[in-house]
Amino acid sequence: MAPQISPSILSADFARLAEEAKAVEGADWLHVDVMDNHFVPNLTLGVPVVESLARATDTPLDCHLMIEDPDRWAPQYVEAGAGSVTFHVEAATAPVRLAREIRAKGARASMALRPATPIEPYEDLLPELDMLLIMTVEPGFGGQAFLDIMLPKIRRTRELIGKHGLELWLQVDGGVSASTIEQCADAGADVFVAGSAVYGASDPAEAVRALRKQAEEATSRASWLHDH
Numbered sequence: 001m002a003p004q005i006s007p008s009i010l011s012a013d014f015a016r017l018a019e020e021a022k023a024v025e026g027a028d029w030l031h032v033d034v035m036d037n038h039f040v041p042n043l044t045l046g047v048p049v050v051e052s053l054a055r056a057t058d059t060p061l062d063c064h065l066m067i068e069d070p071d072r073w074a075p076q077y078v079e080a081g082a083g084s085v086t087f088h089v090e091a092a093t094a095p096v097r098l099a100r101e102i103r104a105k106g107a108r109a110s111m112a113l114r115p116a117t118p119i120e121p122y123e124d125l126l127p128e129l130d131m132l133l134i135m136t137v138e139p140g141f142g143g144q145a146f147l148d149i150m151l152p153k154i155r156r157t158r159e160l161i162g163k164h165g166l167e168l169w170l171q172v173d174g175g176v177s178a179s180t181i182e183q184c185a186d187a188g189a190d191v192f193v194a195g196s197a198v199y200g201a202s203d204p205a206e207a208v209r210a211l212r213k214q215a216e217e218a219t220s221r222a223s224w225l226h227d228h
């Protein structure tokens, strides 16, 4: 799959969300961080804001739920207009049932792992998912430094996806920038969330294009090396 860029509105100006969403039209997704002050020590936005954003932009919404009890709340984000809904496995009671419910309601189902959560116990769940998110910072805040100790987990996950012959997308989120995106692509990630690297730039749309180009080049270098 061609690399995709998902700018995180956590780094946008929340008083101008519609304009900030339009500023990155051309991105593949708009990443919406939902935080509840319980699963993570930060509070952002909920279903009504997602409904408004879905009306304000043509870019599909990639909702990342950093909340307790996603089994209860995630379906409402599909109804609010999200094209992809990510829940944390650490918070979900019944991840298989929840992934099936998200898909049945018409969105892509995605599961996230905090940095200390290994992928191996969840290998059998992968066919139930459309995307797996590997956090490359502790969730909760934008602008943190990329955890390069996550690179082996990204590689192992890409190998598991290949072993099972799955079409699963592999997303990375946290500290993704011009300095780190190539390492992530080389390790096998194909969906890149970037907050401060996009909204901290003077031209966010250009930052998206530049990140995509870097990811494309790194991906084609990596596949050339694997094929030779």
Ligand SMILES: O=C(CO)[C@@H](O)[C@H](O)COP(=O)(O)O
Binding pocket: 008, 010, 011, 031, 033, 064, 137, 138, 139, 140, 141, 142, 143, 144, 173, 174, 175, 176, 193, 194, 195, 196, 197
């Ligand atoms: O989920 C999160 C943080 O918990 C992210 O989506 C951040 O918003 C990414 O921001 P940067 O690290 O790219 O600034």
